[in-house]
Amino acid sequence: MDKIIVKGGNRLTGSVNIEGSKNAVLPVLVASLLPVKGSSVLTNVPNLSDVDTLTSLLKLLGAKVETEEGTVKVDSSNGLSYNAPYDLVSKMRASMLVMGPLLARYGKCKIAMPGGCAIGSRPIEQHIKGLEKMGATFRNIDGNIEGHTDGTLKGAKISLDFPSVGATQNLIMAASLADGVTHLENVAMEPEIEDLADYINDMGGRITGAGTSHIVIEGVKELTGVDHKVIPDRIEAGTFMIAAAITNSEITLKNVVADHLLSLVSKLEDMGIKILDNDNEIKVIPSERLKPISVKTMPHPGFPTDMQSQMMALLTTVQGTSTITETIFENRFMHVDEFGNMNADISLENNTAVIKGGIALQGARVKATDLRAAAALILAGLAAEGYTVVTELRHLDRGYVDFHKKLSQLGADIERVSDEGKKREPVTN
Numbered sequence: 001m002d003k004i005i006v007k008g009g010n011r012l013t014g015s016v017n018i019e020g021s022k023n024a025v026l027p028v029l030v031a032s033l034l035p036v037k038g039s040s041v042l043t044n045v046p047n048l049s050d051v052d053t054l055t056s057l058l059k060l061l062g063a064k065v066e067t068e069e070g071t072v073k074v075d076s077s078n079g080l081s082y083n084a085p086y087d088l089v090s091k092m093r094a095s096m097l098v099m100g101p102l103l104a105r106y107g108k109c110k111i112a113m114p115g116g117c118a119i120g121s122r123p124i125e126q127h128i129k130g131l132e133k134m135g136a137t138f139r140n141i142d143g144n145i146e147g148h149t150d151g152t153l154k155g156a157k158i159s160l161d162f163p164s165v166g167a168t169q170n171l172i173m174a175a176s177l178a179d180g181v182t183h184l185e186n187v188a189m190e191p192e193i194e195d196l197a198d199y200i201n202d203m204g205g206r207i208t209g210a211g212t213s214h215i216v217i218e219g220v221k222e223l224t225g226v227d228h229k230v231i232p233d234r235i236e237a238g239t240f241m242i243a244a245a246i247t248n249s250e251i252t253l254k255n256v257v258a259d260h261l262l263s264l265v266s267k268l269e270d271m272g273i274k275i276l277d278n279d280n281e282i283k284v285i286p287s288e289r290l291k292p293i294s295v296k297t298m299p300h301p302g303f304p305t306d307m308q309s310q311m312m313a314l315l316t317t318v319q320g321t322s323t324i325t326e327t328i329f330e331n332r333f334m335h336v337d338e339f340g341n342m343n344a345d346i347s348l349e350n351n352t353a354v355i356k357g358g359i360a361l362q363g364a365r366v367k368a369t370d371l372r373a374a375a376a377l378i379l380a381g382l383a384a385e386g387y388t389v390v391t392e393l394r395h396l397d398r399g400y401v402d403f404h405k406k407l408s409q410l411g412a413d414i415e416r417v418s419d420e421g422k423k424r425e426p427v428t429n
């Protein structure tokens, strides 16, 4: 089993390049199933295992996919299959997003129940309810969801109970090829939604309001493949901002959109850290004495759940009592015990973690419990006394490209020890 070994105490310096966003590229790849003409060329695509899993799913569905360093070309103009099997879907929640495009293009889909990080139950009733309003019917058979329409989806007025990112993406894609106009209310406002809408609009779609809570989609007869550059990964960027803060270092992030990171920036500023942004770059200027804070995860533009564990790592090093309340996923505190193994004092009161910070972290052998927890434990290792060994790196590989190499280039004492022959190779087909 691969492991990352980090020796704490080094200051970081220099700059780091941020990759294309995992949470943007996955829906954009799925939307590449929509065009009946031409092919799409996606650039700024991160080399992640989630991207490999999704391109495998697209191929299995009948799309032609060519992958090169940072670029994926998808041609879905040939007939597609409508069956997304368990072995791929179970690896990744984003697989559920193929429901919308398959129903829109073929009037049917068969999808195994989703996977992803074990951070809580991942219900999809908001996806299903919205698609039902557009005329689809569903049944559950042997762990699969089968959906049907009588030919085409119909535009509808849909209000989500909660601004689910996945449901918003699924419904945007479905409505893009539906008959008539769809109004989506109380939808997610994440930057990844805007990226998806921009991509579909460039293909000939008619979507307005993406990035607000009310999106209107006028269905079109067909879409045509286009080139699209994926937006920068705000969560990878945020993770490196915390790396700077936790090591009391000044670093610069390149290829970022500062406006996507406002809630994190505001919290870091409350703690006493200075953040300067200019022209797709962010500079983090640390401070010796940070202040404790309270954080609550919320749908965008609130504080992202995907930054919760990294922020927790930082708060363990800050003198005083901080709190983090997780409102998005009920089981996203599995890293608390791992931080405890590193001498952190964190107690859980329902969905709030109370962090008594400032007790020196001690290097330990810890286990990544999910994707962001993997990064957070490595961040804690940067500040801990002695060596921290982080295992279960398959989680890390879902969402971070060369994390240890980037940290090492910034000056961290870190290495990844691979099991012979088991290292993930980039897909080159």
Ligand SMILES: CC(=O)N[C@H]1[C@@H](OP(=O)(O)OP(=O)(O)OC[C@H]2O[C@@H](n3ccc(=O)[nH]c3=O)[C@H](O)[C@@H]2O)O[C@H](CO)[C@@H](O)[C@@H]1O
Pocket: 023, 093, 121, 122, 123, 124, 125, 126, 127, 162, 163, 164, 165, 166, 167, 188, 190, 298, 299, 300, 304, 305, 306, 328, 329, 330
């Ligand atoms: C709002 C939010 O922060 N969403 C995050 C979520 O997106 P993702 O699309 O995975 O999740 P959703 O936004 O759909 O779900 C957020 C919440 O809504 C619930 N839910 C969702 C759909 C549904 O049909 N029924 C239902 O109850 C989920 O259980 C969860 O508690 O995980 C991604 C990966 O960590 C993040 O990038 C997203 O920012």
Ligand SMILES: C=C(OP(=O)(O)O)C(=O)O
Pocket: 023, 092, 093, 094, 115, 116, 117, 119, 306, 371, 372, 399
């Ligand atoms: C948990 C994450 O991803 P997923 O929803 O794909 O599991 C994440 O990006 O932090």
